[in-house]
Amino acid sequence: MSPTITRSVCPYDCPDACGLLVEVAGGRAVRVTGDPDHPFTRGTLCPKMLHYERTVHSPQRLTTPLLRTGAKGSGTFRPIPWEEAVERIAERWRGIIATHGAEAILPYSYAGTMGLVQRNAGHPFFHRLGASRLDRTICSPAKDAGWKAVMGETPSPHPDEVAESDLVILWGINAAATSIHFLHGVREAKKRGAAVWLIDTYETPTAAVADRVILTRPGSDGALALGMMHVIEREGLADRDFIERYVQGFAEFSGQVLSDCTPERMGGITGLAPAVIEELARAYARAGAPFIRLGSGLSRYGNGAMTVRTIAALPALVGAYGKRGGGCFPGTSTGPAFALKEVTREDFMARPSRIVNMNRLGQALTELADPPVMSLYVYHANPAAVTPDQNAILRGMARDDLFTVVHERFMTDTARYADIVLPATSSLEHADIYRSYGTYCIQRARPAIAPEGESRSNWDTFTLLAEAMGFGEPFFRQSADDLIDRLLAVPTAMREGIDLASLAEGKAVELPLASAPRAFRTASEKIEILNPAEPHPLPRYLAIHEEKGDLPLMLMTAPTPYALNASFYELEELREKQGGMRLMVAPAEASARGLVDGQRVVAFNGLGEVDFILAVTDRVPAGVAVAEGVWWIEHAPGNRTVNALTSQRLTDRGNGSTFYDTRIEVRAAGKGQELSPHSWIPQHPM
């Protein structure tokens, strides 16, 4: 029988949201390719998704519910039927609610799947239950806060507009890993003669497309932008006319802040020579349409929101926000395209319940009182791997009195600590509707194949749990497709005029770009360099948390091209491409410690110790160490992974994570200190 082809969408937390073509034969996905009709991704896929069918039909997929039979974390379970699993969960929850109240139950979810219905499927259920709410701030809320302080709700340009720029700055973004399709427009710009700069803390694979690689000290990019703006102003290169018409507070900024931000002072903070800052400022100001593609890494510091805010001011000085091909692109805000409250149903809450910051899960599980967290329900997230302060989380998850349910596709580090594991469908096995944070496309996906084994989607699992908890609302008896239809039935300004027939066929459809150029959607209708609503009304340099830390290396917990957060570690070929769980350092840092390439080392700080394989490379400057990827413990050299080194401290604004604001020291893994990969004994902090 010849294969049938179904359109689908890449469900992962990636700005590109690729269109997929899925070949199905005999009920199995046999090949997955890029959809050439997708307006932004144009038929190419990244290395992670070239064999999505191997993830979907992996022999490691969970196919039945499991009940824990051994110690927590041991990974010993026995299969049980769904009815029994659901009944056990409902019974435990009833008991916990009777003793501690419903806020003793904490849901934990993030972005294993980005589809609007499956991603948010638990919200109505937990709102109805009265459970604690989760503040989902692990990714980039500081970036959003910093951007909004200057630009409000001003939409970003179309990502392909970068092709019309003559100076592209990839600022704190490893696009070769995290947004490969954006590089299409960058290459087009290069063909037309544009220069490309990369500003990062080490030489990432994205350096291959850059003409110029500028390495700043971690967390210091705000100072670089301030130094550039000082030079632009001092040398009369600012666009006075644009500033007068479209910018609020430039005179105050120039007088109170910029005057002190000499290249010498800012060079001291960034580690760049003053002459380099001057050169960058002149080239930036002289470009016809400079385009900044802003990543999120630089916002994951104690000063992250302020850094983004400062960078967002730079294009205003030279009028780049008014030019086609110019300005700044932090991502797209396509949230208003759908009335998501139809899915999340906050109105199901009898009263507003407690909010727990997801970055502080370790604290929540070990320290929270009134009530303590007595049950954790994790779905499409892997907090034991991806969330800061792994030791605190594992200590919490090892609590015998904590009732943990994990809904997963694989036996992750988190699932190993569950009392009950529920098997989840992959995106090819359930329906959803997708938007994107790097494009203006939306797309509806229908299941291409039947669920593997007894796996169920997030939505279908919450309908079962709702029934078991006796929730009578008809809302909980709908199918995922009913809910998608409902989302599409509620009109929004952003979706006005879209091609509904193509959407129904499963094709990617672009939202029309709502705003005319130079409509700045802020309170003042101007670019707000001065924002009186902010605690600091003007941008300025703020220090990072670890500025005065006593350990010598700043740890970059960066993305790898061959995994996505802690996803894709089921595929051996991708693990091999990463070359194992490595820590990269400069030759001088290795030799100062008597360490050599390929050796097993221990990275440590006050929070934990993690074994890595050392990679000595001059792509990393002195003072920095780089750990790409968030490995599963079962594939790590030791018994912890990178987030045993990261802290629960938050960003200046937005309550975000501060993964990169981390200091470590490194030593050789000594005899007797070798950690066995399967010793699942939770450590106590040193």
Ligand SMILES: Nc1nc2c(c(=O)[nH]1)N[C@H]1C(S)=C(S)[C@@H](COP(=O)(O)OP(=O)(O)OC[C@H]3O[C@@H](n4cnc5c(=O)[nH]c(N)nc54)[C@H](O)[C@@H]3O)O[C@H]1N2
């Ligand atoms: N292959 C792959 N793709 C991914 C992911 C992945 O893990 N792997 N993750 C997905 C997710 S969840 C997200 S949020 C997105 C974006 O994920 P992000 O983590 O925002 O990744 P990038 O935007 O590429 O930015 C990270 C870059 O910032 C750099 N950086 C860190 N600190 C600084 C600094 O102080 N200054 C400067 N200039 N640079 C700094 C890091 O070295 C790194 O190269 O990518 C998504 N796509």
Ligand SMILES: Nc1nc2c(c(=O)[nH]1)N[C@H]1C(S)=C(S)[C@@H](COP(=O)(O)OP(=O)(O)OC[C@H]3O[C@@H](n4cnc5c(=O)[nH]c(N)nc54)[C@H](O)[C@@H]3O)O[C@H]1N2
């Ligand atoms: N050291 C370090 N840590 C990081 C980062 C980093 O760059 N460095 N990045 C951070 C960032 S930006 C983010 S956004 C977070 C991401 O954190 P998470 O969203 O928790 O990360 P993922 O690894 O993508 O884990 C998602 C899990 O969802 C499962 N899953 C996929 N689809 C479904 C489904 O339909 N249903 C269910 N029930 N499960 C499903 C997958 O099997 C996977 O194990 O990680 C953060 N952690």
Ligand code: SF4
């Ligand atoms: S992870 Fe990103 S680049 Fe790769 S297929 Fe998915 S959407 Fe496309």
Ligand SMILES: [Mo]
């Ligand atoms: Mo993220």
